[in-house]
Amino acid sequence: MVKRLFTIIKTTLAVVLVASTLAGCTSQAMGSSYPLESVTQDGKQQSRVYCAENKTVPQVAKELSEQKKPKEISKEDNDQMFLVYSDEWYNLQKDPKKPEDTLIEVSNLEFVRQNYNPSFLEGYILASILNDLFDSHKRSGGSYRGYADKDIYKPKTEYHTPTAKEKKNLPPITTEGTGSIIKRGDSSSSSSDSKRSSVGSGGSIIKKSDTDTSASNEKRGKIIRSSDDGSSYDKQRTKVKPKDSIFSRPKNNSPPKVKVGGSGKIFKRR
Known part of the structure; x- marks a missing residue:
């Protein structure tokens, strides 16, 4: 869900950026x-x-x-x-x-x-x-x-x-x-x-720089494999650790759930 929301936000920002850039270019140099x-x-x-x-x-x-x-x-x-x-x-x-x-x-x-x-x-x-x-x-x-x-x-x-x-x-x-x-x-x-020729069709008014690409790569999560001395099951498992993610799972601050009619134990809602 978080990944999908992040993708939607990036797509929206990209559309807004392209639209504003084209509008400015059209008004100044049409x-x-x-x-x-x-x-x-x-x-x-x-x-x-x-x-x-x-x-x-x-x-x-x-x-x-x-x-x-x-x-x-x-x-x-x-x-x-x-x-x-x-x-x-x-x-x-x-x-x-x-x-x-x-x-x-x-x-x-x-x-x-x-x-x-x-x-x-x-x-x-x-x-x-x-x-x-x-x-x-x-x-x-x-x-x-x-x-x-x-x-x-x-x-x-x-x-x-x-x-x-x-x-x-x-x-x-x-x-x-x-x-x-x-x-x-x-x-x-x-x-x-x-001097009087126009820009070729292969040109682009928007070009993503290498620095932007490297910066975005640094913010991606890393895939870390289990150590070789683990079990055969651990060798096949992978876990993703996001780095500096702006999204994190919200903490559950609601009151604990009490099971009625039992031994009186308190169970924290997951």
Whole structure:
């Protein structure tokens, strides 16, 4: 009975652990990650560019908005769309070099304020949101229109290829997919294709360590055989002595049983 109860408890704890781990992984890193293509940072200004392969601008906008609901999303357009969040702006543009891909530029509010022209953004975003972002007395901004047009409408800061440290530290953009986990900036990757591949089916998010196995083995009971000088019956017998078991047979503290009508002897209930 005790052994069965112990098995049930272990099974329940294992199920709870797996469920909580999967929930956390799903909320933080669901699906495949877009590879980081370029970054720029100057003081408080920060912007990073990702690439969504073989996806149109409306497709990427739909995926991102379903994963994280924006405050404002521009009307559907095959060339350029904006998603506005409380702390970041997403500028989605068709890649001029590879029209089948979409560039995702994620900029903080200071970068948008210093580089974009409010009059340009009025064609995409509500005026009330622009008024909250831009100071009504300082509406100069810049002529920047997005990473796809950076050679024509230059930003005030320069973009560069991300270093291994930047790939590791900058947060990824994830899309809803199979739930596999992608690790970005792996030094063992030899090509851009390997960076964009997902984790193989043989991987596991839970791996029992050797230390846990050894610790659990120490807590198991030992089987001790009788000495060789005992009887033939004793040689065949074995007895199990549990070590540090959390379960033990409860003591019987109930009153002793008195046999009525006999010799008056007291028998302790077993």
